[in-house]
Amino acid sequence: MKVHPRCSYCLLSRVHLEAKLSTDDEELMHKAILGGIEVLREKYMPGMPAAELATPMHRKAYEILNDNDPYIKMKELSNKAAAKVLPIIRSHVYNGHGNDNDLFKRAILAAVIGNYFDYGVMGLDVPIDVFEETFIEHFRRGLDIDDTDRMLDKLSNVVYLADNCGEILIDTLVLEAIKRMGGRITLVVRGAPILNDVTLEDIKDDNIFEMADRVMTTGSNAIGIRFEEAPLELKEALENASLIISKGMANYETLSEENYRPIAYLLKVKCDPVGEDIGANKGSSVAKLLE
Amino acid sequence: MKVHPRCSYCLLSRVHLEAKLSTDDEELMHKAILGGIEVLREKYMPGMPAAELATPMHRKAYEILNDNDPYIKMKELSNKAAAKVLPIIRSHVYNGHGNDNDLFKRAILAAVIGNYFDYGVMGLDVPIDVFEETFIEHFRRGLDIDDTDRMLDKLSNVVYLADNCGEILIDTLVLEAIKRMGGRITLVVRGAPILNDVTLEDIKDDNIFEMADRVMTTGSNAIGIRFEEAPLELKEALENASLIISKGMANYETLSEENYRPIAYLLKVKCDPVGEDIGANKGSSVAKLLE
Numbered sequence: 009m010k011v012h013p014r015c016s017y018c019l020l021s022r023v024h025l026e027a028k029l030s031t032d033d034e035e036l037m038h039k040a041i042l043g044g045i046e047v048l049r050e051k052y053m054p055g056m057p058a059a060e061l062a063t064p065m066h067r068k069a070y071e072i073l074n075d076n077d078p079y080i081k082m083k084e085l086s087n088k089a090a091a092k093v094l095p096i097i098r099s100h101v102y103n104g105h106g107n108d109n110d111l112f113k114r115a116i117l118a119a120v121i122g123n124y125f126d127y128g129v130m131g132l133d134v135p136i137d138v139f140e141e142t143f144i145e146h147f148r149r150g151l152d153i154d155d156t157d158r159m160l161d162k163l164s165n166v167v168y169l170a171d172n173c174g175e176i177l178i179d180t181l182v183l184e185a186i187k188r189m190g191g192r193i194t195l196v197v198r199g200a201p202i203l204n205d206v207t208l209e210d211i212k213d214d215n216i217f218e219m220a221d222r223v224m225t226t227g228s229n230a231i232g233i234r235f236e237e238a239p240l241e242l243k244e245a246l247e248n249a250s251l252i253i254s255k256g257m258a259n260y261e262t263l264s265e266e267n268y269r270p271i272a273y274l275l276k277v278k279c280d281p282v283g284e285d286i287g288a289n290k291g292s293s294v295a296k297l298l299e
Numbered sequence: 300m301k302v303h304p305r306c307s308y309c310l311l312s313r314v315h316l317e318a319k320l321s322t323d324d325e326e327l328m329h330k331a332i333l334g335g336i337e338v339l340r341e342k343y344m345p346g347m348p349a350a351e352l353a354t355p356m357h358r359k360a361y362e363i364l365n366d367n368d369p370y371i372k373m374k375e376l377s378n379k380a381a382a383k384v385l386p387i388i389r390s391h392v393y394n395g396h397g398n399d400n401d402l403f404k405r406a407i408l409a410a411v412i413g414n415y416f417d418y419g420v421m422g423l424d425v426p427i428d429v430f431e432e433t434f435i436e437h438f439r440r441g442l443d444i445d446d447t448d449r450m451l452d453k454l455s456n457v458v459y460l461a462d463n464c465g466e467i468l469i470d471t472l473v474l475e476a477i478k479r480m481g482g483r484i485t486l487v488v489r490g491a492p493i494l495n496d497v498t499l500e501d502i503k504d505d506n507i508f509e510m511a512d513r514v515m516t517t518g519s520n521a522i523g524i525r526f527e528e529a530p531l532e533l534k535e536a537l538e539n540a541s542l543i544i545s546k547g548m549a550n551y552e553t554l555s556e557e558n559y560r561p562i563a564y565l566l567k568v569k570c571d572p573v574g575e576d577i578g579a580n581k582g583s584s585v586a587k588l589l590e
Binding site for chain 1: 304305307308309311312315318325326328329331332333335336337339340343345
């Protein structure tokens with residue numbers, strides 16, 4: 009996905025959020041903004057991939073703030089919130105009628121809604137206490153783009169690209185469904201802390217490791233996957249996958265610049281540029297397959 | 300008022316809005332953003348007056364867009380909408396009980412609420428069709444900071460600094476009230492188009508000229524009043540006023556850097572930085588007097 013004019017100020021607002029999460033020092037906040045402006049000036053270019061602007065923006069902010077994980081408390085909060093609502097979500101996924109295929113489809117829907125567990129995108133935050141209500145509402149509404157039927161025969165060797173903390177717990181319902189259907193799973197998490205994204209560290213206390221046949225990382229703290237920084241094993245896994253399941257906007261921004269197929273993008277559309285690119289309105293629940 | 304980190308990306312979002320209002324050419328939109336980034340890099344400095352960043356940001360955008368009034372249609376829309384709701388607002392101001400003092404106070408409240416006629420501030424736009432409902436709700440709620448009582452004995456020679464199109468029609472209720480109480484009025488509008496702000500051109504068809512004893516301008520299209528660019532007669536008027544009534548955030552941002560007294564700031568708080576500076580939450584109705 010290419011950069012949109014809106015990305016410029018949205019990213020600067022994220023830098024400010026990171027500064028506020030990291031420090032009370034107003035001078036340091038100004039310095040983080042100044043760093044963001046400097047990166048904008050150096051990098052912003054029409055037609056560039058959006059992530060090639062986002063990654064250096066965040067990295068500069070983290071460097072200036074001298075903080076390699078400003079979202080750490082927010083990530084813990086996300087995980088706690090998700091753990092709390094998981095039994096309710098699980099009951100919605102398992103209590104419906106139908107076979108394993110139906111279960112898979114409901115799990116996909118739940119995982120897309122789980123993509124709401126992402127804080128800091130301007131204008132579409134969901135407070136924890138209204139999440140459950142929101143979840144049920146979105147579950148009833150279903151997917152706005154729904155290609156799940158066409159994913160069913162592609163589950164033998166899935167590469168699952170995780171997105172946020174919290175959300176990852178909801179993703180386990182999809183992992184479970186794939187395992188029930190005999191599929192093999194490669195779970196991919198971020199190589200180092202960035203935004204609210206899940207890393208190895210964030211899942212070490214859960215039994216998520218055991219649900220996947222193998223776990224690998226993106227190799228760095230880049231937004232989504234930055235292929236110059238990704239390990240060879242990840243590229244091989246993507247090439248050999250029967251299906252890549254890509255969660256969230258950051259993975260979409262970077263994978264949409266590549267040609268790995270078949271790939272299923274599962275996400276909540278949280279901003280207009282991504283919405284325009286993927287062909288859905290802001291707020292939509294998307295499970296889009298490209299073959 | 301000093302610049303806040305948030306001003307950086309809010310201003311960049313305004314540049315984008317101006318580009319969208321002015322053109323469909325995506326390349327030109329990117330150029331406007333690039334221009335905004337360049338001004339941010341050149342000017343943004345902790346501790347600087349916010350308007351000293353805002354004015355060159357907007358000017359650069361107008362220059363790149365080759366458009367000296369991107370808001371022109373929006374301004375017409377504001378004026379039409381205000382003309383439509385003015386009779387309702389007038390009836391609320393005049394139908395209450397009490398004397399001229401009470402009338403003045405209700406007119407001030409209406410004029411503060413009229414400051415909602417300002418489009419484009421991120422996150423607090425009010426669509427035309429809900430304005431009337433919103434007005435009545437805010438009228439019932441009253442002022443959050445209310446120093447109107449202390450203005451009553453200062454109305455002999457008022458300098459009234461106007462803000463937006465549309466809003467100016469609601470302001471006439473205050474001008475009327477001041478005239479009823481025997482006061483003299485100097486009305487000040489922007490020297491050239493900037494944002495949704497009212498200029499001589501915008502009021503030439505109304506009878507607003509006749510309501511004021513004299514009309515002058517800020518001398519340029521700067522945000523609020525840029526004193527290097529303001530005519531001497533304006534400075535003299537401000538010095539000799541029995542009361543300066545300053546409408547809206549842009550006038551506040553610039554006048555709060557000066558020492559003209561007594562000055563009454565009438566505004567709706569539309570962003571956190573102004574709210575923090577003036578001591579009221581976002582969304583508050585403020586009529587604050589400094590003596």
